[in-house]
Amino acid sequence: MASFLHGVKVPHRKNTENMTAVKMPVGKIVSIPTVMHIGAPANVVVKAGDLVKVGTLIAEANGYVSSNIYSSVSGKVLKIEDKLLSNGRVAPSVVIESDGEMTVDEGIKPYEITSKEDLIKALRLSGIVGLGGAGFPTFVKFDTDKAVDELIINGAECEPYITSDSLTMVEKTDYIEYAIQVITKFIDIKRVIIGIEKNKPKAIGKMRQLADRNPIVSIKLLPSIYPQGAEKVLVYHTIGKVIGQGKLPLDVGAIVSNCTTMASIGEFLKTGMPLVEKCVTVDGDAVAKPQNVIVPIGTSVSDVFEFCSGFKKEPKKVLYGGPMMGISVPDMDVPVIKNTNAILAFSEKMAFLPKTTACIRCGRCLNTCPFGINPAGIEKAFKRDDLDAAEKFGVALCMECGCCSFVCPANRPLVQTNKMAKATLLSQKKGK
Amino acid sequence: MSNKLNLSVSPHIHSKNSTSTIMRDVIIALLPAAVAGVVIFGLRALGVIAVCVAVAVISEYIFNYITKKEQTIGDLSAVVTGLLLALNLPANTPLWQAAIGSIFAIIVVKCLFGGIGCNIVNPAITARVFMLIAFTNLSSAAFPTLVDTVAGATPLAILKDGGLVSIESLVFGTIGGAIGETCKIALVLGGIYLLVRRVITWHIPIIYITTTFIFTFILQDFDILQSLSFTLSGGLILGAFFMATDYVTSPATKWGKVIFAVGAGLLTVVIRTWGSYPEGVSFAILLMNILNPYICSWTPRKLFGGKGK
Numbered sequence: 202m203a204s205f206l207h208g209v210k211v212p213h214r215k216n217t218e219n220m221t222a223v224k225m226p227v228g229k230i231v232s233i234p235t236v237m238h239i240g241a242p243a244n245v246v247v248k249a250g251d252l253v254k255v256g257t258l259i260a261e262a263n264g265y266v267s268s269n270i271y272s273s274v275s276g277k278v279l280k281i282e283d284k285l286l287s288n289g290r291v292a293p294s295v296v297i298e299s300d301g302e303m304t305v306d307e308g309i310k311p312y313e314i315t316s317k318e319d320l321i322k323a324l325r326l327s328g329i330v331g332l333g334g335a336g337f338p339t340f341v342k343f344d345t346d347k348a349v350d351e352l353i354i355n356g357a358e359c360e361p362y363i364t365s366d367s368l369t370m371v372e373k374t375d376y377i378e379y380a381i382q383v384i385t386k387f388i389d390i391k392r393v394i395i396g397i398e399k400n401k402p403k404a405i406g407k408m409r410q411l412a413d414r415n416p417i418v419s420i421k422l423l424p425s426i427y428p429q430g431a432e433k434v435l436v437y438h439t440i441g442k443v444i445g446q447g448k449l450p451l452d453v454g455a456i457v458s459n460c461t462t463m464a465s466i467g468e469f470l471k472t473g474m475p476l477v478e479k480c481v482t483v484d485g486d487a488v489a490k491p492q493n494v495i496v497p498i499g500t501s502v503s504d505v506f507e508f509c510s511g512f513k514k515e516p517k518k519v520l521y522g523g524p525m526m527g528i529s530v531p532d533m534d535v536p537v538i539k540n541t542n543a544i545l546a547f548s549e550k551m552a553f554l555p556k557t558t559a560c561i562r563c564g565r566c567l568n569t570c571p572f573g574i575n576p577a578g579i580e581k582a583f584k585r586d587d588l589d590a591a592e593k594f595g596v597a598l599c600m601e602c603g604c605c606s607f608v609c610p611a612n613r614p615l616v617q618t619n620k621m622a623k624a625t626l627l628s629q630k631k632g633k
Numbered sequence: 634m635s636n637k638l639n640l641s642v643s644p645h646i647h648s649k650n651s652t653s654t655i656m657r658d659v660i661i662a663l664l665p666a667a668v669a670g671v672v673i674f675g676l677r678a679l680g681v682i683a684v685c686v687a688v689a690v691i692s693e694y695i696f697n698y699i700t701k702k703e704q705t706i707g708d709l710s711a712v713v714t715g716l717l718l719a720l721n722l723p724a725n726t727p728l729w730q731a732a733i734g735s736i737f738a739i740i741v742v743k744c745l746f747g748g749i750g751c752n753i754v755n756p757a758i759t760a761r762v763f764m765l766i767a768f769t770n771l772s773s774a775a776f777p778t779l780v781d782t783v784a785g786a787t788p789l790a791i792l793k794d795g796g797l798v799s800i801e802s803l804v805f806g807t808i809g810g811a812i813g814e815t816c817k818i819a820l821v822l823g824g825i826y827l828l829v830r831r832v833i834t835w836h837i838p839i840i841y842i843t844t845t846f847i848f849t850f851i852l853q854d855f856d857i858l859q860s861l862s863f864t865l866s867g868g869l870i871l872g873a874f875f876m877a878t879d880y881v882t883s884p885a886t887k888w889g890k891v892i893f894a895v896g897a898g899l900l901t902v903v904i905r906t907w908g909s910y911p912e913g914v915s916f917a918i919l920l921m922n923i924l925n926p927y928i929c930s931w932t933p934r935k936l937f938g939g940k941g942k
């Protein structure tokens with residue numbers, strides 16, 4: 202490997218790293234969207250008035266790239282309503298009134314896996330999606346006939362504030378271990394590498410023990426420089442392979458899976474309980490009691506904040522996810538979904554960024570981009586409608602990690618411009 | 634809760650850097666040289682500095698006001714331009730000429746091209762060259778009021794005539810020259826500050842100075858002392874740390890910086906050796922400024938996993 206890719210030293214602000222996760226009591230109402238994954242919305246299989254339990258199937262995967270959805274509470278289905286999701290899609294959500302009992306569905310039992318087909322089927326049933334990022338259905342990654350050299354487990358967790366992954370590594374080591382054992386038993390994988398940022402001693406300790414017990418597993422320590430957790434960066438830094446533009450890890454013989462995803466797989470295989478709750482980091486300068494909370498999926502963000510003793514300052518911005526790549530939400534009715542790893546609330550002081558000024562051609566954006574993209578060049582090219590130039594500067598490679606905007610002294614909205622340029626390029630290519 | 638939440642695109646946090654913090658750092662880094670200049674050349678030097686800075690800021694203010702543009706003097710870049718110009722002028726520059734130089738730098742070189750970030754050449758250097766051509770009576774150096782070591786000739790002129798200049802006076806700056814260029818200790822101190830604060834990288838200053846030294850060394854028949862004297866004379870150290878590193882007019886990538894610095898070094902020696910002016914730094918940087926867009930297009934950063942790999 203030549204050298205580490207560039208990145209930025211973001212402030213860590215991992216205020217919650219030494220706290221154990223607290224399970225919150227279920228609220229009165231949960232609203233579970235039918236799209237919490239990449240792919241088609243699941244088909245709702247319940248109707249208003251139906252009684253459901255924890256782990257009851259409420260929506261069924263619609264096609265190959267889609268995912269099952271289960272109830273996170275026991276109670277009564279109130280209605281199915283169309284809702285605007287944070288990713289801009291409108292999809293039906295199943296609204297359930299909880300009876301507060303949290304009775305578990307009778308169908309929940311451990312899985313007996315005897316073959317690769319069994320495993321893929323189980324993963325498919327589990328409703329587990331990539332929990333580190335986009336929410337790609339997990340079974341699809343493993344459902345391959347290609348040779349897999351490495352399974353890389355992403356424990357980088359490089360975003361500021363977020364500690365839910367590290368906590369999962371510490372508290373759910375057994376499940377991660379079980380998942381590794383079952384997967385490597387039935388899928389031909391040569392080695393398993395767990396990539397962790399150096400600033401997480403506890404998680405590293407637990408994973409080291411795990412590696413000692415399982416010779417197939419090794420640990421790779423990563424510098425704590427954002428964005429170590431980005432898939433292509435992680436793959437390069439753990440096994441030194443370059444994933445080209447538009448390519449997947451599997452093209453270089455690797456599967457990347459987030460550590461929390463692995464824990465969910467382990468838990469599902471061992472207990473049969475699908476993905477119905479999520480460990481979420483609740484933090485931000487407006488939150489009264491920052492902590493990691495285990496939240497039933499579908500619980501509204503406002504309920505979660507309330508559980509954390511509400512706000513100590515008036516919240517002016519609420520994020521799904523970390524401050525580098527997270528999405529700001531319009532209100533607090535939005536639910537916690539499968540791949541929510543953090544919800545952050547910021548006060549006035551942190552809700553607004555400094556004013557944008559003229560580019561001073563300092564080159565910081567260009568020299569910081571892990572992929573060598575030239576955001577300043579793209580911005581100028583996009584302004585004069587020169588998409589060819591934008592493409593030459595590498596816009597199509599942009600993973601929207603935010604490093605460029607973060608370092609820009611002129612505070613230019615570089616990521617936003619890249620997004621727009623990518624979208625324009627894409628629609629142009631489709632038009633052709 | 635009914636309060637409105639702010640929606641914006643990621644990222645939602647930002648580094649503490651801004652244009653004004655960077656410019657502030659450059660000003661801090663230039664202060665030792667400015668102070669040394671006033672100590673060496675007397676209060677007259679302070680007058681030139683004050684006029685250049687004040688006129689630069691006022692010119693930018695008025696230009697923005699008349700053209701109804703957003704006010705930009707708060708970013709401190711006009712202060713930097715004024716200060717740099719002053720440090721490149723001899724202490725005996727008539728104040729009205731200093732003022733005209735400053736106006737030229739800000740209005741013609743910077744504002745008319747679209748303001749900060751849009752100029753093609755460095756405003757301070759271009760104004761310095763403009764003054765050299767426009768005010769033919771303007772000398773290129775004044776002489777220390779403190780000690781009169783070698784009155785009457787700048788070190789470069791002495792060296793060119795085959796004379797000797799003590800390294801000590803070159804280092805401390807008790808020699809003839811422009812206000813901010815003579816005291817090398819102060820300049821290096823400022824340069825180190827810029828490096829530590831990561832305002833600049835080492836590539837341009839170190840490679841520029843090294844190239845100049847090596848090329849001089851060859852031309853001076855491998856006489857180390859003489860080549861060292863040449864390297865420490867004139868505006869090389871000031872130019873290499875503070876003007877060749879101007880973001881707007883120098884390349885951003887590593888290899889771009891290398892080409893830029895080597896080019897500037899070679900040009901400096903060529904002009905010093907064969908040109909009609911004793912000093913070559915300003916012209917060399919100005920020429921490299923003009924080549925900068927080409928250098929940038931030759932030296933993009935390599936895309937990670939880009940197409941065709």
Ligand code: SF4
Pocket residue numbers: 569570571572573574575576598599600601602603604605606615616619
């Ligand atoms: S250009 Fe894209 S990939 Fe590069 S730093 Fe900016 S957001 Fe990240």
Ligand code: SF4
Pocket residue numbers: 559560561562563564565566567576577605608609610611612613615
């Ligand atoms: S970081 Fe900002 S100011 Fe610097 S070159 Fe990039 S866009 Fe311009």
